[in-house]
Amino acid sequence: MSATVRSFNPANPADLVIEVPAPGAFGAAAAVERARAAQPGWLAAGAAARSAALGRAAEAVEAHAEELAALAGREVGKPLGEARGEVARTVAILRYYAQAPYAASGAVHETAAGQGLLLTRRRPYGVAGLITPWNFPFAIPVWKAAPALAVGNTVALKPAPEATACALRLAELLALPEDVLTVLPGGAEEGAAVVSAADIVSFTGSTGTGQAVIRTATERSVPVQAEMGGLNAAIVLPDADIEQAAAQLAFAIAGYAGQKCTATSRVIAVGDALEPLRAALGKALAAAGADSGPVISEAARERLTGAIASAVEGSAELLAGGQLPQRDGWFIEPTLLARVPAGHPLLAEEFFGPVAVLLGAADLDEAIALANATRHNLSASVHTRELDVALAAADRLDAGMIRINAPSSGVDFHLPFGGAKAASYGSREQGQAALDFYTASRTVSLLPAGGA
Ligand code: NAD
Numbered sequence: 111m112s113a114t115v116r117s118f119n120p121a122n123p124a125d126l127v128i129e130v131p132a133p134g135a136f137g138a139a140a141a142v143e144r145a146r147a148a149q150p151g152w153l154a155a156g157a158a159a160r161s162a163a164l165g166r167a168a169e170a171v172e173a174h175a176e177e178l179a180a181l182a183g184r185e186v187g188k189p190l191g192e193a194r195g196e197v198a199r200t201v202a203i204l205r206y207y208a209q210a211p212y213a214a215s216g217a218v219h220e221t222a223a224g225q226g227l228l229l230t231r232r233r234p235y236g237v238a239g240l241i242t243p244w245n246f247p248f249a250i251p252v253w254k255a256a257p258a259l260a261v262g263n264t265v266a267l268k269p270a271p272e273a274t275a276c277a278l279r280l281a282e283l284l285a286l287p288e289d290v291l292t293v294l295p296g297g298a299e300e301g302a303a304v305v306s307a308a309d310i311v312s313f314t315g316s317t318g319t320g321q322a323v324i325r326t327a328t329e330r331s332v333p334v335q336a337e338m339g340g341l342n343a344a345i346v347l348p349d350a351d352i353e354q355a356a357a358q359l360a361f362a363i364a365g366y367a368g369q370k371c372t373a374t375s376r377v378i379a380v381g382d383a384l385e386p387l388r389a390a391l392g393k394a395l396a397a398a399g400a401d402s403g404p405v406i407s408e409a410a411r412e413r414l415t416g417a418i419a420s421a422v423e424g425s426a427e428l429l430a431g432g433q434l435p436q437r438d439g440w441f442i443e444p445t446l447l448a449r450v451p452a453g454h455p456l457l458a459e460e461f462f463g464p465v466a467v468l469l470g471a472a473d474l475d476e477a478i479a480l481a482n483a484t485r486h487n488l489s490a491s492v493h494t495r496e497l498d499v500a501l502a503a504a505d506r507l508d509a510g511m512i513r514i515n516a517p518s519s520g521v522d523f524h525l526p527f528g529g530a531k532a533a534s535y536g537s538r539e540q541g542q543a544a545l546d547f548y549t550a551s552r553t554v555s556l557l558p559a560g561g562a
Contacts, residue, residue, distance in 0.1 A: 133300060142307040186276065206256075236308075253539060266307075268300050278295070345378045349499075362518045368405075376457070380472075415434070489513065490511075509530050
């Protein structure tokens, strides 16, 4: 008997957004088999057909942008402005990859001996098993599915249970041929079944789950990429425009209630930047409060309040927030803490909420050492007017994405996306990197018939 997947509105937990049956492990494996059977036809349909399908998908998503943004607001608590931005990005990703089927799929090389020709050709793997989180319920499924489909794979998408309605509506709008893109509602059971059956795996989610997915896929010797949690740092130099930095940091800490893998959770003020930044950031976070949205669940909020309480019981000083607003839903005020005791979990783990720690550093060297003192370096930001300082910091920071005078969250949709150390495994997502990931290279030697 299959279980049921249900998702609730985090701003109004009494609102059941969707309830659907989950296929279970057996049903998920069967869906991957159907996707495998559909793959040769999808590849054989040709570049024009795949390009047109992705182009039509972009039109459909764009035509339903307001509906989708509202659904993300209801199901995963995304503020409307951010939800609209995510839908626009989804459309842009589809348009970008709609061009990809026409790109060269290989190259011609000289043979070493001089006779004949060598061809390299890139070919799809078969079924791409995509496992996605709830926080970008349209953009992440599409930034995986669109390149996979463009190059001729079919897709089995296992969305996070919290974003089930978004995934099912997205798939309706994409309107691809039967079994070319299948959404499998469910949780760990269906996810594990997809990872155990797909020909190539792309995962985004928390670090622990990602590591389990990597283990299973590598044991099966199928290609796998995983984008996981971040513990991202922002470095503010004394010469920075402190008001601008505070506004950008408030967005990076509190935007979408801190539930972006690229959110800032550690702010490192260098030297004389500390005092003005304390004041400016505290004020900016207090102002950000109402707009940042709820966190995804009661459990997520309890984990945050527990961490804040234990830090304050230690030596920490509460510079902003820390309270639960008097309203329905899983809201928590954007929070800034200073003097958090060394070794506290807030300095070591991703909490995925609107909470950040302010640290002081004597100079840039100490700031870089603090920023790099984690294995979860996804993105980082540096705030300074000095170009040489910015470039030196960008060189020395362990992070996949480094942003100068900009929030740590956000990167253009056509550039490689991914982290450093334990934040990321395998090749990058987005842009050309994704097209390379979803294809394998084969070398074809063409020699003259009857040659020596
Ligand atoms: P999660 O790890 O709980 O779940 C992610 C997905 O994995 C879901 O679809 C889930 O059902 C599935 N899953 C769970 N157990 C599984 C298993 N054993 N095998 C296969 N699949 C399994 O993460 P979440 O709460 O949905 O998302 C939040 C996390 O995602 C945060 O840690 C955040 O940093 C991370 N994230 C990372 C990026 C990035 O690009 N680095 C982007 C967005 C979110």
